[in-house]
Structure formats: C-alpha cells, structure tokens
Amino acid sequence: MQQFILTCEKKDQRLNRKIGIFFNAWLMERLPAQLVDMFHQGNENPFSLYVEVGRERVSFVVNVIDDSLASAFRDILFTPTMTSLKFKQLKDIVFKVAERSERHLSQTTLSRIFYQDEANGRFNIQVITPTAFKSQGRYQYLPDLRLFFQSLMRQYNHWFEGQDHIDVELLDEICKRTQIAGYRLHTERYEIHNAFLMGFCGNLVVQCRGTQTLKNYVQMLLIFAEFSGVGAKTSLGMGGIRLRERDEKQSGKKKD
Amino acid sequence: MQQFILTCEKKDQRLNRKIGIFFNAWLMERLPAQLVDMFHQGNENPFSLYVEVGRERVSFVVNVIDDSLASAFRDILFTPTMTSLKFKQLKDIVFKVAERSERHLSQTTLSRIFYQDEANGRFNIQVITPTAFKSQGRYQYLPDLRLFFQSLMRQYNHWFEGQDHIDVELLDEICKRTQIAGYRLHTERYEIHNAFLMGFCGNLVVQCRGTQTLKNYVQMLLIFAEFSGVGAKTSLGMGGIRLRERDEKQSGKKKD
Known part of the structure; x- marks a missing residue:
C-alpha cells in the first residue's frame, strides 16, 4: 500500500467542501482510461483519497492499496512538470505544490504489528473527512464501532485474504x-454531485480491553485504515482517518 | 412543573466540574429532612438540577416536576436573605446571586402543545450538561434516540399518567x-463522589418525519425535557437540556 501526499500552501480563500470530489475528477481524467474503467467495474476501489484542509496548508492524499497500481498514480502525482493543481470547478484557485511525500505500508509490516507489537489498547483516531457507513440501505453517521470495524475487516480481507466475507465471530469479539x-465529533454534509451524504468528523478514542492478540489486531486494522479509509465513498474523499497516538509516539511526543 | 434559575456572576476562576454535585449537596442540606428521605425512597426523583457555566455567568437551575413540592424549593432558592451560594468544597468561591427567575410549565400547556401546535419536526437540542443513558446494565453516551425518548416517555408517564410502563409501539414509531x-457533541467525564460517569454535551439536531401528531408529541416530550432532564443522574446535575429553536422563535429570532 502506498500513500502519496501533495502539500500545497493555502491562500486565504475559504475552500469549497467539494474539493475532494474535484480532486477525484482531476485524477480520473489523468489516469489511463482502462484503469478508470476497471475501478468502475470492481466492488471495492483499490484506491482512496481525501483532502485535508488545515490553517495554512492543504494536503491532497491518495492511497493506493494495490501496489501494482501505484506507479500509475505516481506518474501523475509525482511528475516534476506537475507543479500545481487546478480544478475546472474552482477557476480562480491554483494549489501550488510545496512538498511531495509518500509512505509505504506492506503486508509484512502489518503482520509484524499483529504478531510482535504490544498495542496498549487505547487508540486516538482523528476522523479527517466526513465518515459514514452504509447499513441496511441507509447511511449512518454515528461512530458505530461494529460498522467501523466491519468496514475495515471487509477491506482487509478483500485485499489481503482474497475473500469477501469476514469472520463474524471475530467482529463480535x-x-x-x-x-x-x-x-x-460533528457532522458535516458532504456534497457528491447534486446529492449529499452526511458524515462525522473529529476525534474518537477507542479502548480495547481484550487479549493482547485482540489489541494488536485492532491496532493493525486502524493502521491499515490510514491507507484504506473507512466506510462509504472513500474514493470520493470521505472516510479519511489517522491514528493520532501512534503519530505522537513516532515523533517522540508520547503522552501518559 | 417549576424551574428556578439563580444567575450568578462568574469570577475568572476555572470552575470545578463537580459543581452540580456540590449544588445538590447544598440543596439537600437545606431541604426538610423528610423530603430528602422521600427522594431517597422513590424510583424517580421529583426534581432535577444542572449548573450551566457560561463565559460571564453561572446559572444554577432547579427543576421541580411535582408542583406540590415547589414551595419547599422556592423557600430556599428565592428567600431574600440568601444572596449568595457558597459550597463547602469550594472554599474560596462565592457565587453572588445577580438574578432570580422562574418558569412554569403546566400539564395543560403540554396538552395544548400536543393538540394544537404545528411542530415543524426539526428540533435543535442543546445538551447543556453531560448526558448518559443506563441500558442493559451499562451507561451509554452516544446520542441514541431510542434511549433518549424512552427516558422522556418513562418520566412523562410516571409523573403525568401515574404508570411506570411506556407505550413501546409509540416509541417504535x-x-x-x-x-x-x-x-x-463531545464527551465529558462527570465526577460523582469518587466515581465518574461519561456523558455527552453539545448540540443535537433531531428531525421527525412522521404525522403532525407524532411531530407534536415529540415536541411536547422535548419541551417537557427542559423540566425533567434526560437520562441518568439528573438530580446530580447530568442530562440538562434546552430546545434551541423554540427559544429563538420565542425571542423573535426564528431561523429555518
């Protein structure tokens, strides 16, 4: 799995909330047509994206789960001639690329996290873009842990186990x-073309009190989630999440 | 039902979150002993209270559901000699009473709201103090509408219909x-003696798309909720709510 991050300076404009949708359209226009066709045919999208709007910077983040597809995305996002992003729908705004970075997460790393790590069971999750779950024909935008972990297990099993069912007993556990x-948390409307979905954004702390194996599994799913997104419409900019505590640990600012 | 509000100036101290607990203790010490005994014996408390801490003011709010008890509370809260509130546990802080006000809500008014009003079905609820629901032996602190309305229907039926069961079909509807x-919404720990409960505070918008009768019933329950509190430990300061849109309508600032 590969994560591409384009960081741009934010001018003082108030940014349109549809920016994730525009970025998706921009990307689809530039990817090889046969790849785009493939995305439309599959049940699970092999990529997700989100746009994180900070105070001074805007980050365009693209996650590619299937490593074999990564080069097609890199060709567009990391080509030196592409120095700015401009969307048809936002005529007066140019996002000048200030920084490019990428992160890689392999299945081996995920396995190591599962088998060797000692997760403490407390996870601070930052929900960056609106997140919703489709359940029984309706969209849900409360932080329902069953729908949350079900979404992650489904994606993980689809991509890494090659199967579309999940272990319900494990989900129950x-x-x-x-x-x-x-x-x-707060809800935000996410406009997709002429419709909209409601989703929630903010911070969510999840505590697992199971065995060390279960804690490690939950941690592995949450680290995977940074690259897969959670819930509905992740290829259109919804469901972008980040594990906070882990970031803090990695940068030496561990709390507690 | 009677609501007593003591508004005090807020000095620049950061206020202890236990202030609702302290206020409850203060009140219990001053009420006739036989009344306090009665509270301990009943299943449903005939009063609730909460402390609303604003930027410049602190409001101490006491709701008395049973009108026959109101005078005992008025004797304490509205006696002219009681010009300030001081709690044992907050030795250096004196809350000088700047304003006293009261609101009354009769069953007749509630009936009129139910039979004659034309509720639009959209309700903006301000959750002032941490709110939680006891369900299946555990406390829940997500805004679960079933638990929310179940709590209100239980209290309404107990006090006004004299029965402790609710119409489950109506709740289903x-x-x-x-x-x-x-x-x-955000969660807050609410400390009760040496334990704590988690609850949620903030804003919640609820939309009812049922018949006019159902909308009116939901509105009636929510207006009742301002006087009853919602969920667990309302006599200790939790579950204080306010209907926002209605306030705005009443003061002529109606929004859509």
Whole structure:
C-alpha cells in the first residue's frame, strides 16, 4: 500500500467542501482510461483519497492499496512538470505544490504489528473527512464501532485474504471487548454531485480491553485504515482517518 | 412543573466540574429532612438540577416536576436573605446571586402543545450538561434516540399518567420516523463522589418525519425535557437540556 501526499500552501480563500470530489475528477481524467474503467467495474476501489484542509496548508492524499497500481498514480502525482493543481470547478484557485511525500505500508509490516507489537489498547483516531457507513440501505453517521470495524475487516480481507466475507465471530469479539472511551465529533454534509451524504468528523478514542492478540489486531486494522479509509465513498474523499497516538509516539511526543 | 434559575456572576476562576454535585449537596442540606428521605425512597426523583457555566455567568437551575413540592424549593432558592451560594468544597468561591427567575410549565400547556401546535419536526437540542443513558446494565453516551425518548416517555408517564410502563409501539414509531440530522457533541467525564460517569454535551439536531401528531408529541416530550432532564443522574446535575429553536422563535429570532 502506498500513500502519496501533495502539500500545497493555502491562500486565504475559504475552500469549497467539494474539493475532494474535484480532486477525484482531476485524477480520473489523468489516469489511463482502462484503469478508470476497471475501478468502475470492481466492488471495492483499490484506491482512496481525501483532502485535508488545515490553517495554512492543504494536503491532497491518495492511497493506493494495490501496489501494482501505484506507479500509475505516481506518474501523475509525482511528475516534476506537475507543479500545481487546478480544478475546472474552482477557476480562480491554483494549489501550488510545496512538498511531495509518500509512505509505504506492506503486508509484512502489518503482520509484524499483529504478531510482535504490544498495542496498549487505547487508540486516538482523528476522523479527517466526513465518515459514514452504509447499513441496511441507509447511511449512518454515528461512530458505530461494529460498522467501523466491519468496514475495515471487509477491506482487509478483500485485499489481503482474497475473500469477501469476514469472520463474524471475530467482529463480535471486537465489539464485545472494545468501546468508545470518548469523542469530540460533528457532522458535516458532504456534497457528491447534486446529492449529499452526511458524515462525522473529529476525534474518537477507542479502548480495547481484550487479549493482547485482540489489541494488536485492532491496532493493525486502524493502521491499515490510514491507507484504506473507512466506510462509504472513500474514493470520493470521505472516510479519511489517522491514528493520532501512534503519530505522537513516532515523533517522540508520547503522552501518559 | 417549576424551574428556578439563580444567575450568578462568574469570577475568572476555572470552575470545578463537580459543581452540580456540590449544588445538590447544598440543596439537600437545606431541604426538610423528610423530603430528602422521600427522594431517597422513590424510583424517580421529583426534581432535577444542572449548573450551566457560561463565559460571564453561572446559572444554577432547579427543576421541580411535582408542583406540590415547589414551595419547599422556592423557600430556599428565592428567600431574600440568601444572596449568595457558597459550597463547602469550594472554599474560596462565592457565587453572588445577580438574578432570580422562574418558569412554569403546566400539564395543560403540554396538552395544548400536543393538540394544537404545528411542530415543524426539526428540533435543535442543546445538551447543556453531560448526558448518559443506563441500558442493559451499562451507561451509554452516544446520542441514541431510542434511549433518549424512552427516558422522556418513562418520566412523562410516571409523573403525568401515574404508570411506570411506556407505550413501546409509540416509541417504535418515534424511532422509525425520527432521525439525527446533525450533531456537534463531545464527551465529558462527570465526577460523582469518587466515581465518574461519561456523558455527552453539545448540540443535537433531531428531525421527525412522521404525522403532525407524532411531530407534536415529540415536541411536547422535548419541551417537557427542559423540566425533567434526560437520562441518568439528573438530580446530580447530568442530562440538562434546552430546545434551541423554540427559544429563538420565542425571542423573535426564528431561523429555518
């Protein structure tokens, strides 16, 4: 799995919330047509994206789960001649690329996290773009842990186990041993063409009190989630998440 | 039902979150002992309270559902000699009473709201103090509409219909026709003696798409909720709510 990040300076404009949709369209126009056709045929999209709008910077993030597709995305996003992003729908705004970076996550790394890590079971999840789950024909935008982990297990199993069903007993076990320990969340409308979906953004703390194996599995799913997105419409900019505590640990700012 | 509001100036101190607990203790010490005994014996508390901490003011709010008890509370809260609130546990802080006000809500008014009003079905609920629901032996702190309306129907039926069961079909109908249309909520720990409960605070928009009768019923329950509190530990300061849109309508600032 590969994550491409284009960081741009943010001018003082108030940015349109549809920017993830525009970025998706921009990307689809530049990818080889046969690849785009393939995306439309499959049930699970092998890529996801989101746009993170900060105070001073805007980050365009593209996640490619299938490594064999990564080069097609890199050719577009990392080509030196592409120095700015401009969308048809935002005529007056040019996003000048200030920085490019990429992250790689292999299945081997995920296995190592599962088998060797000692997850403490407390996970601070930053929900960057609106997140929603399709359940029983309706979209849900409460932080329902069953729908949350079900979405991740489905994607993980699809891409890495080659199967479209999940271990329901394992999901039950996660739901039984894991709970929301706190949150600061708000809903946002996410406009997709002429319709809109509601989703939630903000922070979510999840606590797992199961065995070390279960904690490690939950941690592995959450690290995978940074590259897969969670829930509905992840290729259109929804469901972008980041594990916070892990970032803090990695940069030496561990709390507690 | 009677609501007593003591508004005090807020000095620049950061206020302890336990202030609702302290206020409850203060009140219990001053109420007639036989009344306090009665509270401990009943299943449903005939009063609730909460402390709303604003930027410049702190409001101490006491709701008394049973009108026959109101005078005992008025004798304490509205006696002219009681010019300030001081709690044992907050030794250096004196809350000088700047303003006293009261609101009354009769069953007749509630009936009129139910039979004659034309509720539009969209309700903007301000959750002032941490709110949680006891369900299947555990406390829940997500805005679950079933638990929310179940709590209100239980209290309404207990006090006004003299029965401790609720019409489950009606609750089902509310759940079927009503959904959360948006929220901005965060969890807060609410310390009760040496334990704590988690609850949610913030804003919650609820949309009812049922018949006019159902919309009116939901509105009636929510207006009742301002006087009853919602969920667990309302007599200790949790579950204080306010209907926002209605306030705005009443003060002529109606929004759509």
